[in-house]
Amino acid sequence: MPFMLNVNRQTFEVDVPEGTPLLWVIRDELKLTGTKFGCGVASCGACTVHVDGEPTRSCVTYVEDVEGAGITTIEGVDSDVSHAVHRAWNELNVVQCGYCQSGQIMSAIGLLSGNRTPTIEEIEDYMWGNACRCAAYQRIRAAVRRASEILEA
Amino acid sequence: MTRQLTRRSFLKSASALSGTVLVIGLDAGNALASAGDAAEFTPFVRITAGGRVTAVVKHFECGQGTATGLATLIAEELNLALDRVEVEFAPADAATYGNFLFGGTQGTGGSSSMASSFMLYRRAGAAAREMLVGAAAEAWGVPADSVTLADGQLSADGHAAPMGEFVASASAREVPAKPRLKDASAFTVIGNPRTARRDNGPKTDGSAVYAMDLHLENQVVAVMLRSPRFGGTLVSFDDSAASDMPGFVRAAALPTRTAVVVYGENTWAALQARDAIGAEWDFSRADNRGSGQIKADLLAAVNGDAEFDAKGSAAETAELLDGAAQVIERDFFFPYLAHATMEPLTCTIAPTENGVMLHDGCQMPTGAQMAVAAVLQIPHENVEVTTLYAGGTFGRRSTQTADYHVEAALAFALAGGRRPVKLVWSREDDIRGGYYRPAVAHKVRIGLDEDGRIVGWDHRVSGTPIFKGGPMDAFIVQNGVDSSSVEGAHDTPYDIPGHHVGLTDDRSPITVNWWRSVGHSHTAYVMETMMDLAAAAAGRDPVDYRMEYLKGGTADHARMAGVLRLAAEKSGWNGPAAEGRSRGVAVHKSFGTFVAEVVEISGNADDGIVIEKVTCAVDCGVAVNPDVVKAQMEGGIGYGIGHAMRNEITFTDGEVDQFNFPDYEPLRISDIRAIETHVVPSTEPPTGVGEPGTPPSGPALANAIAVAGPRVTHLPISTNGVNFA
Ligand code: FES
Ligand code: FES
Numbered sequence: 107m108p109f110m111l112n113v114n115r116q117t118f119e120v121d122v123p124e125g126t127p128l129l130w131v132i133r134d135e136l137k138l139t140g141t142k143f144g145c146g147v148a149s150c151g152a153c154t155v156h157v158d159g160e161p162t163r164s165c166v167t168y169v170e171d172v173e174g175a176g177i178t179t180i181e182g183v184d185s186d187v188s189h190a191v192h193r194a195w196n197e198l199n200v201v202q203c204g205y206c207q208s209g210q211i212m213s214a215i216g217l218l219s220g221n222r223t224p225t226i227e228e229i230e231d232y233m234w235g236n237a238c239r240c241a242a243y244q245r246i247r248a249a250v251r252r253a254s255e256i257l258e259a
Numbered sequence: 260m261t262r263q264l265t266r267r268s269f270l271k272s273a274s275a276l277s278g279t280v281l282v283i284g285l286d287a288g289n290a291l292a293s294a295g296d297a298a299e300f301t302p303f304v305r306i307t308a309g310g311r312v313t314a315v316v317k318h319f320e321c322g323q324g325t326a327t328g329l330a331t332l333i334a335e336e337l338n339l340a341l342d343r344v345e346v347e348f349a350p351a352d353a354a355t356y357g358n359f360l361f362g363g364t365q366g367t368g369g370s371s372s373m374a375s376s377f378m379l380y381r382r383a384g385a386a387a388r389e390m391l392v393g394a395a396a397e398a399w400g401v402p403a404d405s406v407t408l409a410d411g412q413l414s415a416d417g418h419a420a421p422m423g424e425f426v427a428s429a430s431a432r433e434v435p436a437k438p439r440l441k442d443a444s445a446f447t448v449i450g451n452p453r454t455a456r457r458d459n460g461p462k463t464d465g466s467a468v469y470a471m472d473l474h475l476e477n478q479v480v481a482v483m484l485r486s487p488r489f490g491g492t493l494v495s496f497d498d499s500a501a502s503d504m505p506g507f508v509r510a511a512a513l514p515t516r517t518a519v520v521v522y523g524e525n526t527w528a529a530l531q532a533r534d535a536i537g538a539e540w541d542f543s544r545a546d547n548r549g550s551g552q553i554k555a556d557l558l559a560a561v562n563g564d565a566e567f568d569a570k571g572s573a574a575e576t577a578e579l580l581d582g583a584a585q586v587i588e589r590d591f592f593f594p595y596l597a598h599a600t601m602e603p604l605t606c607t608i609a610p611t612e613n614g615v616m617l618h619d620g621c622q623m624p625t626g627a628q629m630a631v632a633a634v635l636q637i638p639h640e641n642v643e644v645t646t647l648y649a650g651g652t653f654g655r656r657s658t659q660t661a662d663y664h665v666e667a668a669l670a671f672a673l674a675g676g677r678r679p680v681k682l683v684w685s686r687e688d689d690i691r692g693g694y695y696r697p698a699v700a701h702k703v704r705i706g707l708d709e710d711g712r713i714v715g716w717d718h719r720v721s722g723t724p725i726f727k728g729g730p731m732d733a734f735i736v737q738n739g740v741d742s743s744s745v746e747g748a749h750d751t752p753y754d755i756p757g758h759h760v761g762l763t764d765d766r767s768p769i770t771v772n773w774w775r776s777v778g779h780s781h782t783a784y785v786m787e788t789m790m791d792l793a794a795a796a797a798g799r800d801p802v803d804y805r806m807e808y809l810k811g812g813t814a815d816h817a818r819m820a821g822v823l824r825l826a827a828e829k830s831g832w833n834g835p836a837a838e839g840r841s842r843g844v845a846v847h848k849s850f851g852t853f854v855a856e857v858v859e860i861s862g863n864a865d866d867g868i869v870i871e872k873v874t875c876a877v878d879c880g881v882a883v884n885p886d887v888v889k890a891q892m893e894g895g896i897g898y899g900i901g902h903a904m905r906n907e908i909t910f911t912d913g914e915v916d917q918f919n920f921p922d923y924e925p926l927r928i929s930d931i932r933a934i935e936t937h938v939v940p941s942t943e944p945p946t947g948v949g950e951p952g953t954p955p956s957g958p959a960l961a962n963a964i965a966v967a968g969p970r971v972t973h974l975p976i977s978t979n980g981v982n983f984a
Contacts, residue, residue, distance in 0.1 A: 122527075123505050123506075126527055127527065130525065130526055130527040133472075133526070134474070134525040134526055134527065135525075137474055138465075139465070139468070139469075139471075139472035139474075140464070140465020140466065141465070142469075142471070142601075142602070142650075143471060143526070143603070144601055144602075144603075144686065144920075145686040145919055145920045146685060146686060146919075147686070147919050147920070147921065149919065149920040149921050150601070150686075150920055150925070152601065179465065180464065180465035181464070181465045181466075192463055192464070195459070195463045196455065196459045196460070196463065199455060199456045199459065199886055199887075199890060200459075200463075201322070201456065201458060201459055201462040201463060202322030202323070202324070202651075202890060202894055203320075203321050203322030203600075203601060203602070203648070203649060203650045203651040203652075204322065204458060204461075204462030204463075204467055204648065204650070205469060205600075205601040205602040205650030205651060206601050207462050207463055208465050211463060229928075230928050230929040231929075233928050234927050234928055234929060236928070237601070237920065237925040237926075237927065238601070238925075238928075239599055239600060239601040239651050239653075239898075239925060240322045240601070240651055240894045240897075240898075241893065241894045241895075241896070241897025241898055241901065241926055242890070242893070242894060243893075243897065243926070243927075243928040243930075243931065244893050244931070244933070244934050245890070245893070246928060247928060
């Protein structure tokens with residue numbers, strides 16, 4: 107079935123069955139592979155994209171439900187918040203294997219876009235669903251704080 | 260481009276797409292001298308006429324930071340900023356890129372990358388520097404020792420030029436047999452705590468390519484419907500319900516009868532079709548036990564006589580225990596554990612002119628190459644390997660059967676060998692798919708004299724051996740003892756009198772594998788729990804008591820005591836714990852690295868424990884990238900603590916009970932409030948850091964919990980009435 111999707115400010119027509127998770131449309135059809143497959147059941151956050159600005163697990167979001175929405179993937183982020191997050195992530199050498207990091211960053215951008223000065227508890231609450239099997243959490247937490255600092259400066 | 264020259268010479272090349280290129284390979288013979296034989300050469304650094312420097316990295320990058328680490332060695336010897344050195348993964352070529360710590364096969368593991376590369380890559384960088392300096396000196400008519408190379412510039416009195424200008428003439432020069440290495444006191448990149456990882460950029464903007472991200476022209480995706488029990492074989496399958504599903508290509512039984520391969524035009528189609536396919540299995544040779552039985556069997560084994568002795572004698576120790584003033588004893592159980600790498604397993608096999616290309620986050624290139632070649636019945640040199648970023652391994656991407664590479668090769672062959680086949684594992688496949696850290700039981704009896712001193716220590720272990728019967732059996736197994744079952748116990752640095760370690764193998768078709776820190780993942784827990792119990796029985800402070808057994812004056816004792824002292828000092832061990840807090844300590848040596856950790860908790864077992872802080876001290880010799888060392892300690896601690904807290908793979912009638920992250924709950928961001936790592940300054944040769952952070956973390960947590968709560972000896976901790984906040 108054809109669907110019209112707006113991804114990273116571009117319109118794509120994709121022909122996939124109804125019920126196809128947005129994750130697989132993004133990865134296998136659009137070849138935007140920065141968005142990762144980690145669990146498929148909304149429990150790791152590796153597949154996080156923004157749908158109308160809201161961090162969303164694309165593995166349990168179906169293609170028919172996001173027609174007409176503004177979808178942003180890691181490849182398409184470009185804002186003062188995303189720049190601050192990227193800078194903080196680099197300064198603190200957050201990444202290890204890196205596989206979870208697109209999702210971490212998409213969540214962090216979501217958090218800081220709504221709340222530029224989150225407390226540690228707010229960071230932990232918001233980022234809780236983004237698993238990092240390399241356990242880079244200490245730096246993820248610190249990098250969100252650092253990005254907040256950069257934004258406030 | 261790889262060219263091989265003879266032993267004791269260096270590889271040089273003066274042609275490449277971008278013009279003149281200097282390629283320096285170190286004489287592998289130097290590094291391999293102790294291993295005996297090294298006929299070939301190893302190109303590790305490439306410099307173009309444009310001054311572009313590339314470190315060709317012989318290990319894969321799974322997050323452990325090796326790519327950054329090896330680039331650091333090249334940068335140091337070339338007097339170049341780290342961010343000017345590009346990184347490229349080496350192709351599969353054991354003769355060129357073998358790991359001498361693995362007997363020359365090419366691969367990553369055992370926290371060996373830096374240990375096996377430190378001199379190799381420094382010499383390669385130093386040789387390049389000397390050749391460039393020599394070429395400039397000759398051109399300028401000045402003595403070589405008046406020429407310096409720094410920041411990519413060659414200079415001497417009255418002369419200066421970018422090093423790229425001398426790449427052509429340098430590559431025509433004799434390669435120095437023994438390039439002069441920089442003195443450690445002159446290091447600016449090695450040991451610099453402020454260097455940036457070389458993979459930060461691509462891993463934060465989504466551009467890093469993992470094997471899961473590959474989409475080759477005309478590829479087909481393969482997923483496997485495997486036996487739900489280990490040791491089961493396929494009787495028949497029915498794919499009629501999948502036949503008209505969009506994107507379903509076909510299904511076929513693997514010739515091994517271990518799975519049905521399901522092909523789809525894309526990942527989702529393949530996964531959906533698999534769900535619609537039914538299969539019948541023969542479980543007559545499967546392990547049909549449940550977890551209760553598995554645990555009972557292992558505990559029975561350690562309560563009986565050991566099959567093999569790894570150290571000492573049971574009879575002598577029994578005598579010492581008979582004469583002891585008191586005996587403390589505990590049994591321990593450790594469950595099967597999945598690695599659960601963030602990127603599920605995957606690889607792609609594509610046809611080439613004379614064979615295939617394996618695209619993989621490849622941990623053991625030569626092993627994978629051999630396995631794929633054997634399945635396809637082609638010469639192994641016709642299997643090329645492209646190594647991509649790996650989304651974690653913790654040991655899983657390397658198995659002695661090359662399990663997922665073999666699956667991919669079978670799927671490729673069954674598909675006709677003309678289309679690229681991308682094998683994809685789902686998270687469920689990963690959690691339920693075996694190659695686990697084996698379930699293990701221990702039983703320890705320690706005899707103490709009137710003063711609380713150890714007089715004898717009887718230690719029995721039972722679990723499925725990892726190496727026995729596999730290709731490395733001859734290297735690892737001695738007198739029946741698979742050292743991966745007892746490492747960290749039978750070779751503990753502690754001076755333990757009357758020490759006996761016995762081992763009884765458990766046989767099960769449940770597949771097992773090395774899992775971050777291998778045997779140390781359970782032995783450290785046992786050693787450090789028993790040390791705490793002995794200290795308590797002796798009425799001694801846990802740190803002081805351990806120090807008593809580290810007084811032999813050996814380097815091991817000094818380094819183990821050193822990290823213990825440092826962790827104690829930095830955690831405030833010698834002062835009282837804050838109100839409502841408890842602390843636990845553990846120290847362990849693994850892979851040549853010494854790590855001590857102090858875990859501080861608040862709360863209680865009923866209402867929920869909070870892990871407030873982990874203070875870590877590590878001695879890994881020279882810390883090439885101190886920040887990478889810290890990151891690996893943080894990661895290793897999180898990995899150890901997360902699994903110790905709440906992870907287990909359990910079975911009902913031979914079937915794994917867990918499916919995905921909701922029932923194999925990963926460590927989360929709120930689980931550990933803070934980790935502080937202190938790196939011991941050292942001039943010793945560097946040892947690994949990927950694994951050694953893990954072993955002490957579980958027992959340090961358990962020791963903290965035991966201060967005011969239960970003493971947990973059957974893991975995970977959460978199954979003992981201990982809640983975490
Ligand atoms: S892949 Fe979507 S949350 Fe894990
Ligand atoms: S960096 Fe590896 S999973 Fe997060």
